[in-house]
Amino acid sequence: MTRITLGGAVLRGTVSTALVASLMSAPALGAAPVDLSKWSPEYVRSIAGTQDFDTAADCAKVTPLDYKGRLTFWYQGVFEGDPDLLRQYYKDFFETFRKTYPNIQLEDQALTYNDLLDKFRTALLGNAAPMAVRLQILGGTEFASKGYLQPLKPEDVGYSTEDFWPGAMKAVTWDGVTYGVPTNNETMAFIWNADIFKRAGLDPDKAPATWDDVVKYSKQIHDKLGIAGYGLVARKNAGNTPYRFMPQLWAYGGGVFDEATANPTYKQIELDSPQSKAALQASYDMYVRDKSVPVSALTNQQADNQPLFLAGQLGMMISHPSDYNVMLDLQNKATGSDKDKAQTVIDNMRYGLIPTGPDGKRAVVFGGSNIHILKPEYVEGGKVDEPAAKAIICMWTSPEWSLKMAYAGSNPGNLNGFKTKWMKERLDSIKFLDVTTSMLPYGIPFPALPQSPEIMNIIVPDMLQNALTGAMTVDQAADDAAKRVKELMGGGL
Amino acid sequence: MTILTGKTGARGGFRPLLRKIWAHRADYAYVLPAIAVMLIVIAYPIYYTVELSFFNTPPGLQLRDKIFVGVDNYTAILSSGIFWKVTSNTLIWTLASTFISFVLGFACALALHRDFVGRGVLRAILIIPWVISAVAASYIWKWIYHSDFGIIGAVLVELGLADRPPNFIDSVSTVLPSLIVVNIWREFPFAMIMMMAGLQTVPDQLLRAAKVDGANAWQRFWHVTFPHLRNVSTVTILLLAVANFNSFIIPWIMTGGGPSNASHIWITHIYELAFGRQRWGVASAYSVLLFLILMMFGYFYVRALSGNERKDHSA
Numbered sequence A: 001m002t003r004i005t006l007g008g009a010v011l012r013g014t015v016s017t018a019l020v021a022s023l024m025s026a027p028a029l030g031a032a033p034v035d036l037s038k039w040s041p042e043y044v045r046s047i048a049g050t051q052d053f054d055t056a057a058d059c060a061k062v063t064p065l066d067y068k069g070r071l072t073f074w075y076q077g078v079f080e081g082d083p084d085l086l087r088q089y090y091k092d093f094f095e096t097f098r099k100t101y102p103n104i105q106l107e108d109q110a111l112t113y114n115d116l117l118d119k120f121r122t123a124l125l126g127n128a129a130p131m132a133v134r135l136q137i138l139g140g141t142e143f144a145s146k147g148y149l150q151p152l153k154p155e156d157v158g159y160s161t162e163d164f165w166p167g168a169m170k171a172v173t174w175d176g177v178t179y180g181v182p183t184n185n186e187t188m189a190f191i192w193n194a195d196i197f198k199r200a201g202l203d204p205d206k207a208p209a210t211w212d213d214v215v216k217y218s219k220q221i222h223d224k225l226g227i228a229g230y231g232l233v234a235r236k237n238a239g240n241t242p243y244r245f246m247p248q249l250w251a252y253g254g255g256v257f258d259e260a261t262a263n264p265t266y267k268q269i270e271l272d273s274p275q276s277k278a279a280l281q282a283s284y285d286m287y288v289r290d291k292s293v294p295v296s297a298l299t300n301q302q303a304d305n306q307p308l309f310l311a312g313q314l315g316m317m318i319s320h321p322s323d324y325n326v327m328l329d330l331q332n333k334a335t336g337s338d339k340d341k342a343q344t345v346i347d348n349m350r351y352g353l354i355p356t357g358p359d360g361k362r363a364v365v366f367g368g369s370n371i372h373i374l375k376p377e378y379v380e381g382g383k384v385d386e387p388a389a390k391a392i393i394c395m396w397t398s399p400e401w402s403l404k405m406a407y408a409g410s411n412p413g414n415l416n417g418f419k420t421k422w423m424k425e426r427l428d429s430i431k432f433l434d435v436t437t438s439m440l441p442y443g444i445p446f447p448a449l450p451q452s453p454e455i456m457n458i459i460v461p462d463m464l465q466n467a468l469t470g471a472m473t474v475d476q477a478a479d480d481a482a483k484r485v486k487e488l489m490g491g492g493l
Numbered sequence B: 001m002t003i004l005t006g007k008t009g010a011r012g013g014f015r016p017l018l019r020k021i022w023a024h025r026a027d028y029a030y031v032l033p034a035i036a037v038m039l040i041v042i043a044y045p046i047y048y049t050v051e052l053s054f055f056n057t058p059p060g061l062q063l064r065d066k067i068f069v070g071v072d073n074y075t076a077i078l079s080s081g082i083f084w085k086v087t088s089n090t091l092i093w094t095l096a097s098t099f100i101s102f103v104l105g106f107a108c109a110l111a112l113h114r115d116f117v118g119r120g121v122l123r124a125i126l127i128i129p130w131v132i133s134a135v136a137a138s139y140i141w142k143w144i145y146h147s148d149f150g151i152i153g154a155v156l157v158e159l160g161l162a163d164r165p166p167n168f169i170d171s172v173s174t175v176l177p178s179l180i181v182v183n184i185w186r187e188f189p190f191a192m193i194m195m196m197a198g199l200q201t202v203p204d205q206l207l208r209a210a211k212v213d214g215a216n217a218w219q220r221f222w223h224v225t226f227p228h229l230r231n232v233s234t235v236t237i238l239l240l241a242v243a244n245f246n247s248f249i250i251p252w253i254m255t256g257g258g259p260s261n262a263s264h265i266w267i268t269h270i271y272e273l274a275f276g277r278q279r280w281g282v283a284s285a286y287s288v289l290l291f292l293i294l295m296m297f298g299y300f301y302v303r304a305l306s307g308n309e310r311k312d313h314s315a
Helices: A006-023 A026-031 A041-047 A055-060 A084-100 A113-125 A139-145 A166-170 A194-199 A211-225 A240-251 A274-289 A302-310 A322-333 A336-347 A386-396 A399-404 A415-419 A421-429 A433-442 A452-468 A474-489 B006-010 B014-023 B025-052 B072-079 B081-113 B119-131 B134-145 B151-158 B175-199 B204-212 B217-228 B230-245 B249-255 B266-276 B280-314
Strands: A069-076 A104-111 A132-136 A181-186 A189-193 A228-230 A314-319 A349-352 A367-373
Touching: A041 A415, A041 A421, A041 A433, A055 A084, A055 A386, A055 A399, A069 A113, A069 A386, A084 A104, A084 A322, A084 A386, A084 A399, A104 A113, A104 A386, A113 A132, A113 A139, A113 B266, A132 A139, A132 A386, A139 A367, A139 A452, A166 A181, A189 A194, A189 A433, A194 A211, A211 A228, A211 A274, A211 A314, A240 A274, A240 A314, A240 A452, A274 A452, A274 A474, A302 A314, A302 A322, A302 A336, A314 A322, A322 A336, A322 A349, A336 A349, A349 A433, A367 A386, A386 A399, A399 A415, A399 A421, A415 A421, A421 A433, A452 A474, A452 B266, B014 B025, B025 B280, B072 B081, B072 B280, B081 B119, B081 B175, B081 B230, B081 B266, B119 B175, B134 B151, B134 B175, B134 B249, B175 B230, B175 B249, B204 B217, B217 B230, B230 B280, B249 B266, B266 B280
Parallel strands: A069 A104, A069 A132, A228 A314
Antiparallel strands: A132 A367, A181 A367, A189 A314, A189 A349
16 A cells, blocks of 8 residues: 555645656646646646547558558566556557557557667668667667767647647657657556565555665664575666666765756766765665675666566565556466465555655656657668558557556656556556656756766666775766766766 | 599599599489588678678668778778777787686596585586586676675675675776686586596596506596596696687676776677677678687697597597
């Protein structure tokens, strides 16, 4: 059950309002289909189910339903850590698309998060890319800056820019031009096991308020129960790592650049600031000093934390609401006493807001994915069937499917998704959604730079690994990472 | 050999060569498709890699907008700390994996060369690691080693031999030896098969004659069996060495080169430079150096094979 007190809700509402405003560009504020200034779990509940949408009719205005064509399409698909529910919606989407556009020959290919960028880059070098691609948020600016993508804005597929979160639109904008449409917006939450908290002498219904508390709680859990306190993830070349470390870094007041400010310039490197070092020190304290996190953190992804959590061997972690469904799936597959044990963990699963830093700053990665259309010269065969590409983009980013494809995990890219009957149904059936919608206003996009994938997937995890393995001190690791970012931005070898 | 005389010879032999090709045009026509394919799939990539190694390819630029930097990539590689780290890792990885796989494979081959009940079953069991895909093996071993719920750690803790599960692949000091164990587990059956095949060629009469002359088991092995296996041993060791130098799947899947680059070997580092960081120029320079090293292995391999052939012909 979610534990959010009335006082907390009021405070959150106030902070949310301020942060929503900071996330938004002024012109979008008035025109958005939902009132972002009122953003709160209660507001989301009040608008859910208030509007009907006819996806096929809407997309027919973009691409006629009898259009005959061919489309090659790659996307970041479901993977081992996703719940079965999401798997089903992905299956439903492609079946529905083929039924709605029976004359479009769709050749779709799902790739995992960690493989997609590498494979796409390679395909581009051989002019063998698909006509359209759904990429994680980190990829957009990299490929737009290199000129691989066609300009594409929501208006091209029947929506308005204001139908999408301004923060998400930043990630598809390069040099003032929009190159894609957001499909979903992720913000994670803080998850803990109330039973473990209770046995460790902590308040079972209260999330740690600050990251310093996380360090303290993690140690207390480990010392008293002999299990891992916090699910630290520090694997290199895996998206999971920055999604869990950056909220900590930003909360302490650090950053790679100034991306946590309202109007980032990405000019000044902040990875070696005292605040960034304090965040890294917190990870060091948990891993090295207290040994209170999984030893396997350096090779772990979040999918490795899930079974640990389900087995009652992990007290706290950061993840999506979908982890609740993942636990249910895993529990269904368990047998004998493991099944009962897993049920106990599920009953004791709690979600709360991600902790703040010492100065009360709260942050989470504003993640998600975007859909793009490629330029013909980089596509296999040298041709792009634009109407076919727009048809699938219209459908995926529609209020209906942007909601359904994010059903268990994140938020719909199209803000109208919050108004659909499916959102209402989702709020009734998926636990803990309101926590992650509450985290949305605290969302900070990764720097919208072509160098971001390397910074987030390689340099930041390297910094963590260098400090946690003792290869470097905390100061040296942070300084080394800052130096590498500087060299990278300078175009060095 | 064709002896060129007079005017034709003075002009360098190009025309006679053409004439010779023309005379045998039907033969060359047969091999032409193969040559064309080889040029496309081998020669061009080599040329392109060499060319790329002289350019900088910043992540914000397309590859076609690469910037010429001369030999800077090579000097950058040789002056970077990571180069020496991955080189030392690669040497340890290659030498340890090759040597131990060979010795273990040879020992198993000798044991299985004797006739005993269950030999066929044991042979089949020992070959299993080699037939399992490297990807599957990597995931299996990742779970076996897992620092929090791996079976080895659990058994050690259960037996009271450790307070907490050992840190196999999450520690800079143990990760490389741990991966080498997996690699040896995967590779020794290959050495075993090669050496078993070699053992079949050792003449029985020589062994019997040595026995009659009073040679003990070790002397028969050292003076009769082993000399017969010298060439097959050389080829096996070279093949293992090339495969290990080029090994990618096990270190990449199990650790991604981590923690803190402790398990990065040349190939994983090149992959990360190219596909993760898009430093195609530096990655190409590494690849050119790797190519030259592997060419040396190739030279010795061909020499060993030629030695085998000469021996076969003389026999």
